[in-house]
Amino acid sequence: METRAAILWEPRTDWSVEDIELDDPKAGEVKVKFAASGLCHSDEHMVTGDMVLDPEIAALLQLEQFPIIGGHEGAGEVVQVGPGVTTLQEGDHVVLSFIPSCGRCPSCARGRQHICDLGAVLLAGRQIGDMTARHHSKSGKDLGIMCCTGTFAPYTVVNEATCVKIDNSIPLDKAALVGCGVTTGWGAAVNAAGVQPGETVVVIGIGGIGMNAVQGAAMAGARHVIAVDPIEWKRKEAETTFGATHSAASIEEAAALVGELTWGANADKAILTTGVATGDLIGPMMGMVAKGGRGVVTAVAPMMQEDVKLNLFDLAMQRKELVGCIFGNANPRRDIPRLLQLYGEGRLKLDELVTTTYTLDEVNKGYQDMRDGKNIRGMILY
Ligand SMILES: [Zn+2]
Ligand SMILES: [Zn+2]
Structure with a gap:
């Protein structure tokens, strides 16, 4: 045809x-x-x-x-x-x-x-x-x-x-x-980060993936969900509609806010959902993660990106985890119908x-x- x-x-x-x-x-x-x-x-x-x-x-x-x-x-x-x-x-x-x-x-x-x-x-x-x-x-x-x-x-x-x-x-x-977007973002929070009730979660980059990581983290019962994005209306939308409790315009601003909110303990989970993942973002992200916490990378990086800036001493000594995540670590045949049920019941936006x-x-x-x-x-x- x-x-x-x-x-x-x-x-x-x-x-x-x-x-x-x-x-x-x-x-x-x-x-x-x-x-x-x-x-x-x-x-x-x-x-x-x-x-x-x-x-x-x-x-x-x-x-x-x-x-x-x-x-x-x-x-x-x-x-x-x-x-x-x-x-x-x-x-x-x-x-x-x-x-x-x-x-x-x-x-x-x-x-x-x-x-x-x-x-x-x-x-x-x-x-x-x-x-x-x-x-x-x-x-x-x-x-x-x-x-x-x-x-x-x-x-x-x-x-x-x-x-x-x-x-x-x-x-x-x-x-x-x-x-793609909803399952990837929601699953990055719920499956890959494994957000638990009461945790502090930072989501870096609030686009089609990040906004869903925000709503996933909120649905999983996070105490603080900090949405990080330079664009103001997206930050506002994350807070008013998708369950973010706080927002920040930059990683630096977020790091200060996370320190303040957790009395220096830092975030249990951080999720990288920027438009493009680059190696220079990993160190600052993991710097916001608490000891025993986890950083999740789900953003697409340039295919030949190999250099990552990261404090290796801190990674081991503070028992931090840095994990990759694709499609929200989901099972599409189970999770796509399940997410649509949550939508039908008014729980997923x-x-x-x-x-x-x-x-x-x-x-x-x-x-x-x-x-x-x-x-x-x-x-x-x-
Ligand atoms: Zn996609
Ligand atoms: Zn297969």
Whole structure:
């Protein structure tokens, strides 16, 4: 069929919205008609070059990262089912999980679907089943899809391992958010940081991920949740809507505040959710963490970032933990429906996360607004 998509032909260019050709689903695949797609920062990392494979490594892996259809935070309806699909049928509503979960690999089997072995093909941008493309440009070029999803298009074809079936009564434009940002942020606090009642938690960077780390920490019963961001309206929003008890404009300001609030004991947990993770942020973050406390890094760093500034003496002698976290260390097949239940019961805030909605043609404007700090989450509606 003919449809449209926002394509990134190469890094450091704009998204190009074009007509494309979409094949029928093959074995194990379904065609999804999207209702909405979030504008997540991770797609921006391909634009800036942070999440772009070194050309030599890409050649070695025989992998063509570009051109690629963006977007990985979407929800919609299954409109066509390929041969052999057993878990979905036409009319089902699904949230696309930006990391597929096969349910059978060692990680899935031990309840770590966020590091499913199928994640190994994420950057290849092709169909999981046979590593070929269903999406093609009008000139006949195969198109990759971001995180095996490609939600910057009204229609896509994906493997059933990527789809999490949800209740048809849940509004799809809200459900889309749980495909990446909400689960990543909420899980960073609840799962990775393991926030306990009465703890002091610092969240550094209050965007689509950080705001959800704030609401996760608050829901887990934190005594203090300190939201750190240079943008004032986001700090205010974190405090008035998402459960932050305090806020600070910088890490330095936060460190002073945390010292004051805890009588020098410092924060039990700190979570790094900045737009880009860089090595110079780790030391100041861990400096705010109490002895026996934990720092969580979930922000995406440039792929070749290797240098980290950190006091190693302090790390060992104060028994601190520094941990990485992807997709909120969640199990999408359990946690996506569970978070949506919390939303349905009015306990998880999703409506308040969407600052601005856009058409597909406005995708570049949406990202400019993100760069300008105007959005918690921008969202494309189809
Ligand atoms: Zn994302
Ligand atoms: Zn798996």
